[in-house]
Amino acid sequence: MPSHARALGEVPGSSSPFDRVEELLRGSGHAAPIGLHRGRTVFGPCARARTRGSGEFGFAADAHAPPGGVPALRAALAQAATARRQSAVRPEQVLVTRGATHALAAALHAILREGDEVLVLSPQWLFANGLIRAAGGVPREVPVFLELGAARGFDFAGVVERAVAPGTRAIYFNSPNNPTGYRLDGGRLGALADLAERHDLWLIADNTYESYDFTREGFLDIGAVGATAARAFSLHSFSTTYAMPGAGVGCLISPPGLTEPPAKWSQCALRSVSTPAQLAVYEALRTPREELDRRRDHAAAAGWLADSTLEVPHTKPSGGLYTFLDLSAWGDGERFVHRCAELGVGLAPGRGFGAHCGKGARLCFTAEPPQRVAEAIERINKIYGEGFDEH
């Protein structure tokens, strides 16, 4: 066999971090194990992939879409981004992507040179570090989200700024945060904008959970904060917002001065996104605001129930679909996750979310109907109590 690429050596394997949990769940003997390890919701899709184009969409679903996306969809997404940021976003800044993964990959490939460092506000999305490595970069985790919840006087801006090194090129963050459920408010986004300006860094905002912000302030895109539009990439996941993981479409909003490199990379990676999936998103954009609010309220209620019944220390979500359990007093996080799986409850092992997260586990409170989540939490509490008895 000839030699092959080294670049992917540090990228995690393609097997799922949930394989072991699912294997244990299957072997648990429970007829219907309660899987709270995957990020998902019980909601139906807001629209489905269709094969007949609408007149307004102006594009046959059977035809190959242009690289950046079907024009009518790009225009609609630019309009939505303009409203969200309250400043003009042009359709050329919008790249329709195969989900948030492809959007993040396109942004990273557009900005990184070999060995450039990306600050990853941590805990972070399971695949963020792998994507940074695959793009030739080096992820550097900056633990902030757990600290935001734990310590009232936590110096967020100071911690992030002290992590900036000469090789730092960008800051990536996901807010509302997977896996903690914490969010960066306007003040903290402002602090990020400020330090990005002073150190000339790119900002990459992963807005996957934008429609699940429980606060009165509501969701704020980094592009709407200060003068960040020239240095901010925003990722959006319609898989999450409109509960359409099958179609799996997202988008990347790039700074006006850097629209060509992500488009080029994307064209070389996959040409364009499946047309029926784009058509489904075009339809989903018409989902009434009330329906999205209803779903957000359902998630907030599920989060509140989890928060008020869990006897394991955990984060108190103000957005997103997750709470992160702190198992450090119990002992080993991985052992706890395996014990839960044996008793028919799936949790996501913590270490995938950051090097400092091995003693935690993620619970998705929207992955099953409320009654089932409650049942799972009862079992989790029991196992947590037993652990202490054993010690």
Added chain:
Amino acid sequence: MPSHARALGEVPGSSSPFDRVEELLRGSGHAAPIGLHRGRTVFGPCARARTRGSGEFGFAADAHAPPGGVPALRAALAQAATARRQSAVRPEQVLVTRGATHALAAALHAILREGDEVLVLSPQWLFANGLIRAAGGVPREVPVFLELGAARGFDFAGVVERAVAPGTRAIYFNSPNNPTGYRLDGGRLGALADLAERHDLWLIADNTYESYDFTREGFLDIGAVGATAARAFSLHSFSTTYAMPGAGVGCLISPPGLTEPPAKWSQCALRSVSTPAQLAVYEALRTPREELDRRRDHAAAAGWLADSTLEVPHTKPSGGLYTFLDLSAWGDGERFVHRCAELGVGLAPGRGFGAHCGKGARLCFTAEPPQRVAEAIERINKIYGEGFDEH
């Protein structure tokens, strides 16, 4: 604006090489210009993206597909590849991709280190060089396809072998060839297999036009030739085979020893392919052989008509959807293409298919119904004749 990636600097822009031709067509004043510049067929899709999974598919169309592809589809594709190669291909070797573009990108990223050279048997697919550059490699065009048709005693193996340099890592070829319609027969594939073995190179076979091979020998996959299975990547395009460019699914068959790197890269680029699109391909795999044969015969007949009526020197297709016009006697290829567009006929400018192809143009003889193709050829012949009158 902070600095950004240099790697994409040499990748062609994201605008289409057909933009100028289409602009001229729109301005031509013809109510229905005849577009033979795009690669496409008049056939309807063999299946359409659906949102309800079949029992056999075993996967909900609304759910996120696993990174390598839905298991039932991978298994079916492995079975098809086993039959094609007459040697076992395991499902792990199959990566379901977003079309042939994503398949080629995954293979290139799996094998290339920065600066590695890829021999591109030329003329080649419009985007091949860009994909190689985006993966950090250096494309080196080796003109062979036009020579295969022109010179009976052409030393194919010798020409390719003399192009091999110390930095050469792979050979990429597309047969039946876009844009010439020529193909590599068993003897030539054997010669490639032999020299890949001697120089320890990867082979990347772009099988996009596998279902459009007009010869009695029929289509032969490089993986079925000699002992190449350990060093051969095969790309397949279901967009082309089943006329489903909207769904846009393809696959990559990797050597048994190198299945993990393409899967890793793919997971970091887009996670997985849209589930409804995978379901559509699963259905399309059941298209009766007779229907595919009928489409192939339609293409062969259209190719024969083009061949027998064109008064411009051109390649004599033995497969694929194209013939390549030789405009060197007329003068400038680009000017000819523009003149045709002004008269309502779209051709693809030659230079995108190779540095040595500027005096040519590609004609897709399946892009419109036969009567329209015939009408376009009449106009092309007239323009060609006028050119000489002017000289």
